[in-house]
Amino acid sequence: MVMQVAVILYVILIAFLAGFIGSILGLGGGAILVPFLDFLAESGLLPGVNIHQIIATSLVCTIATSSTSNSIYIEKRITNMRIGIFLGTISILGAFTGATISIMLQGNILRFLFGLLLIFTSYNMIRGRKFKTRKSEGKKDKIAELLGLMGQYYDESEKRIINYKAQNTLKGLLLTFFGGLLSGLLGIGGGVINVPILVIILNLPPKVASATSLFIIGLNGATGGTIYWLNGLIEPLLVAPAVIGIFFGATIGTKFFRRLRNETLRKIFAIFLLYVAIRMIYKAFY
Amino acid sequence: MNEYNLHKYIKTAVFLSISLFLIGIALMIFNQSYTLNQSIQLSDFMNQLLLGNPLAIIYLGILNLILIPIVSLFYLEIAYIAEKDKNISLLTIITISMLIIVIMIRLILF
Numbered sequence: 001m002v003m004q005v006a007v008i009l010y011v012i013l014i015a016f017l018a019g020f021i022g023s024i025l026g027l028g029g030g031a032i033l034v035p036f037l038d039f040l041a042e043s044g045l046l047p048g049v050n051i052h053q054i055i056a057t058s059l060v061c062t063i064a065t066s067s068t069s070n071s072i073y074i075e076k077r078i079t080n081m082r083i084g085i086f087l088g089t090i091s092i093l094g095a096f097t098g099a100t101i102s103i104m105l106q107g108n109i110l111r112f113l114f115g116l117l118l119i120f121t122s123y124n125m126i127r128g129r130k131f132k133t134r135k136s137e138g139k140k141d142k143i144a145e146l147l148g149l150m151g152q153y154y155d156e157s158e159k160r161i162i163n164y165k166a167q168n169t170l171k172g173l174l175l176t177f178f179g180g181l182l183s184g185l186l187g188i189g190g191g192v193i194n195v196p197i198l199v200i201i202l203n204l205p206p207k208v209a210s211a212t213s214l215f216i217i218g219l220n221g222a223t224g225g226t227i228y229w230l231n232g233l234i235e236p237l238l239v240a241p242a243v244i245g246i247f248f249g250a251t252i253g254t255k256f257f258r259r260l261r262n263e264t265l266r267k268i269f270a271i272f273l274l275y276v277a278i279r280m281i282y283k284a285f286y
Numbered sequence: 287m288n289e290y291n292l293h294k295y296i297k298t299a300v301f302l303s304i305s306l307f308l309i310g311i312a313l314m315i316f317n318q319s320y321t322l323n324q325s326i327q328l329s330d331f332m333n334q335l336l337l338g339n340p341l342a343i344i345y346l347g348i349l350n351l352i353l354i355p356i357v358s359l360f361y362l363e364i365a366y367i368a369e370k371d372k373n374i375s376l377l378t379i380i381t382i383s384m385l386i387i388v389i390m391i392r393l394i395l396f
Contacts, residue, residue, distance in 0.1 A: 005315055060351060064300060067354050071296040081289060081362055082374055089381045096388035147373050218355035223385060225352045227392055232325065236344040237314075240307040243351070247304055 004237075010045055011037070011241040019065065019249025024257050025266055028217075029065055029246045030058040030188035031121055034114060035276045037242075042283070046238070051107040053235045055187030056228035057242050059099075062189045063221035064243045065250050066214040073211035078153045080208055083166055083198075084215030086147060087176040091190070094180025095220040099227035102185045112284035114186050118277030121192060125270035128263055131199040131206060133164075143169040153208060164205050172201040176216065184224035189217035289365040292358055299354045306347030313340035356385060 018032035034054055041049045073079040144150060149166035175197045183190035191213045198209035228234055317340060326334050326341055334342035359382050366375035
């Protein structure tokens, strides 16, 4: 009994930290949650829990966090759901492929892949690159015209209405497969791939790209989550406290501590993430 | 029916899942009878839920959470049909079909 309560408390605490840190640094919670829970499991604090269950837990958490944020962006009319549905068609296929491959892979291979992902994430954080929309209109996109993949939103910081229209939609559609793949494979949202595609390829404003990416993350999470569930890898005693922890962590982080977000903090955490990545890769081999 | 009213459903559904998780965990601690790696058979799920089994309550919360993006697609489909936007409603049907197809593939092949 004491063990059971302790497990719940550990998971809530770890997930709270993941949601809190993630919201301050603009990271998805999964990148933090998976290595931390894996560390707990390895320390014997989560008896019988394997990396596949942890990835499944993280994927279900991405549905909760993306849905919460997305509901705010939908209300503000920043999310473009038409573009989300369009890209979701292939992203779902990617998430299914990723989850199916993940279930077949050994835990150590998944740790190695997750380590590589963390190195990439920390490199991006250190580099601090921000994606920008191209100024030029570019070629006319027939698919965008046909499906009405365009829109406008009120930008509060610029205090003006911004109009936009999707470009290179076919290229973007094919590339979002990889966002879904990564999401299903490693239990992350996939924003690390989706946002650059939406900004660089489809030429969407960064705010619309982030919000629309959340919509796609939800679809990836639902697809991958279902596949993991059908394989018996959804552990309720892990998922419930993780969702509660990450939900409250992200809510508190966003509401009260977002001002703390700065480049120095991001770089310090990037170095920590690099350490976590190296540790995961080392663990995969030894 | 406006597509942007979807936010109301999403907020309610997330709140419902969180509530179910909190109730489930509270009952679990109170009942003192659950450990990791326990599950409920699908055929027994409704019975257990009616009996107030904490594990069944948590499973319902997870199911509700996973259904949010799927129900959202159905909601949007109805909204686009109401708007008489044929192209996007067709695309939404394709996306919903894709979701159903991958789940069917998993059930049939693996």
